[in-house]
Amino acid sequence: MTNPPLLLEMTSITKRFPGVVALSEVSLTLRKGEVLSLVGENGAGKSTLMKVLGGVYQPDEGEIRIDGKAVVLDGVMAAKRHGISLIHQELMLAPNLDVAGNIFLGAEHLRAGGILDRASMNRKAAEMMKRVGLDLPPTTPLRNLTTGQMQMVEIAKSLAMDARIIIMDEPTSSLTPVEAEKLFAIIADLKADGISIVYISHRFEEILRITDRITVMRDGRYVGDLITKDTDHDKLVSMMIGRDFTTRFPARVGKPSEVALEVQDLLVPGATEGVSFSARTGEILGFAGLVGSGRTELMRCLFGVDQPLGGTIRFEGQSFTPRRPSDAINRGVYLVPEDRKQHGVVLPMSIAQNVTLPDIHTYKPVWWLQREREQVVANEQLVAQAIKAPSVAQKVVNLSGGNQQKVVLGKWLAMRPKLLILDEPTRGIDIGAKAEIYKKISALADQGLTILMVSSEMEEVIGMSDRVAVFSQRRLSGILEKDQLSEHNIMELMTGLVSHG
Ligand SMILES: Nc1ncnc2c1ncn2[C@@H]1O[C@H](COP(=O)(O)OP(=O)(O)OP(=O)(O)O)[C@@H](O)[C@H]1O
Numbered sequence: 085m086t087n088p089p090l091l092l093e094m095t096s097i098t099k100r101f102p103g104v105v106a107l108s109e110v111s112l113t114l115r116k117g118e119v120l121s122l123v124g125e126n127g128a129g130k131s132t133l134m135k136v137l138g139g140v141y142q143p144d145e146g147e148i149r150i151d152g153k154a155v156v157l158d159g160v161m162a163a164k165r166h167g168i169s170l171i172h173q174e175l176m177l178a179p180n181l182d183v184a185g186n187i188f189l190g191a192e193h194l195r196a197g198g199i200l201d202r203a204s205m206n207r208k209a210a211e212m213m214k215r216v217g218l219d220l221p222p223t224t225p226l227r228n229l230t231t232g233q234m235q236m237v238e239i240a241k242s243l244a245m246d247a248r249i250i251i252m253d254e255p256t257s258s259l260t261p262v263e264a265e266k267l268f269a270i271i272a273d274l275k276a277d278g279i280s281i282v283y284i285s286h287r288f289e290e291i292l293r294i295t296d297r298i299t300v301m302r303d304g305r306y307v308g309d310l311i312t313k314d315t316d317h318d319k320l321v322s323m324m325i326g327r328d329f330t331t332r333f334p335a336r337v338g339k340p341s342e343v344a345l346e347v348q349d350l351l352v353p354g355a356t357e358g359v360s361f362s363a364r365t366g367e368i369l370g371f372a373g374l375v376g377s378g379r380t381e382l383m384r385c386l387f388g389v390d391q392p393l394g395g396t397i398r399f400e401g402q403s404f405t406p407r408r409p410s411d412a413i414n415r416g417v418y419l420v421p422e423d424r425k426q427h428g429v430v431l432p433m434s435i436a437q438n439v440t441l442p443d444i445h446t447y448k449p450v451w452w453l454q455r456e457r458e459q460v461v462a463n464e465q466l467v468a469q470a471i472k473a474p475s476v477a478q479k480v481v482n483l484s485g486g487n488q489q490k491v492v493l494g495k496w497l498a499m500r501p502k503l504l505i506l507d508e509p510t511r512g513i514d515i516g517a518k519a520e521i522y523k524k525i526s527a528l529a530d531q532g533l534t535i536l537m538v539s540s541e542m543e544e545v546i547g548m549s550d551r552v553a554v555f556s557q558r559r560l561s562g563i564l565e566k567d568q569l570s571e572h573n574i575m576e577l578m579t580g581l582v583s584h585g
């Protein structure tokens with residue numbers, strides 16, 4: 085069989101930002117109907133290369149050809165005219181519009197006199213929504229959708245503009261397993277329709293499953309291509325990192341001691357029954373369950389974001405009723421949230437400002453001292469978290485997705501908490517940096533911190549936790565001891581088939 089002709093050729097693309105060479109002579113090709121994965125460590129340049137293709141950034145050097153003809157993509161509209169649609173790492177939909185309004189945002193159907201033709205948009209939107217399996221009225225407000233459904237709206241939007249190339253930047257990082265399966269089925273349909281897809285992900289299992297070819301980047305450079313069916317997990321990782329690498333979970337030296345946190349019959353808003361558990365000093369208590377099983381809501385109550393409807397919390401032997409996050413922080417309880425963009429970082433501020441933000445009063449007495457101290461603490465974290473940035477003065481908005489996540493972690497680790505709540509701590513983080521974060525979390529537990537870690541990654545929750553609390557359908561379905569930790573036992577509790585005491 086001969087290969088279909090090249091649809092896209094990006095050749096020797098270079099892109100510089102102040103103090104950073106984000107892309108250095110990177111090349112990439114794409115055929116009609118091909119699913120290509122783009123992989124590389126955090127900050128390797130994946131999103132930047134795709135923003136060049138999407139017309140968001142202009143390259144400093146290099147050439148882009150579509151159907152063999154050189155093109156200039158000097159803006160998002162120009163890229164769209166060439167059939168290129170970029171779905172960003174952080175979705176960019178309008179929460180106040182309905183689904184149809186989002187699908188046709190910027191390409192509204194108008195009637196004579198410039199009046200919106202809602203009937204026509206709703207009709208056409210329904211057609212696109214059907215193709216992506218979205219079974220909702222087109223007039224549903226966007227904010228009522230799950231993240232998975234929003235992802236489908238983005239794809240429907242690409243279809244509405246007749247995209248030939250759809251770029252998906254870490255689409256599955258906040259999807260439930262069921263939603264992810266749906267997405268894979270839709271990708272297969274799009275491929276069958278001759279649409280080409282560039283798929284960025286840090287999850288190797290899905291890359292190996294759904295793509296035809298893999299382009300590997302490292303440090304802003306092109307490293308090489310792999311044909312998916314001829315490769316495996318280890319080959320892919322060693323090409324990405326430049327050496328052999330297997331994730332090992334750090335051995336623990338400390339032993340959990342006295343009970344630090346006691347939760348009794350806590351009734352979390354939206355839960356079906358009260359939850360009771362305790363966590364010891366120096367313990368890592370994992371929280372497994374499907375996305376939406378009620379773990380995040382519980383953590384929000386422990387951090388004072390939401391108020392429980394009943395029950396008690398005791399921390400270090402005293403009653404603990406945080407009315408707002410500052411109450412929790414005053415007791416040494418911190419939460420690293422799962423959604424960094426909404427709750428984790430202040431994008432327009434620098435790394436230094438973000439890292440020291442929660443602790444601002446301790447830096448305050450004299451403003452110039454504050455500045456200096458800010459620099460010192462932030463620099464410590466820059467090194468400790470291996471954040472890829474020219475300096476701590478860099479604005480967080482300019483960091484890669486994974487590096488933003490490291491800033492969020494750095495911010496809380498800089499504060500020497502007593503109880504640390506981590507909600508999906510390694511989402512969007514590459515495999516090498518993950519191992520570093522695991523070491524850090526273990527070391528903190530060894531130093532006597534109590535850690536609650538929500539994680540949807542089976543390997544991570546089993547490898548890191550001393551015990552695992554499993555949630556299913558908004559209730560705690562059981563707590564597994566270290567020697568009971570297995571994928572099988574967790575799955576059983578997660579699907580609610582049995583109950584462990
Ligand atoms: N607008 C910008 N200004 C300055 N630097 C930038 C800008 N956009 C990206 N960079 C830098 O370019 C480099 C590549 O970033 P990019 O977002 O492409 O990485 P990535 O491969 O997508 O990483 P991740 O897996 O973490 O999402 C990083 O060092 C990043 O900080």
Ligand SMILES: [Mg+2]
Nearest residue numbers: 131173484485
């Ligand atoms: Mg990225």
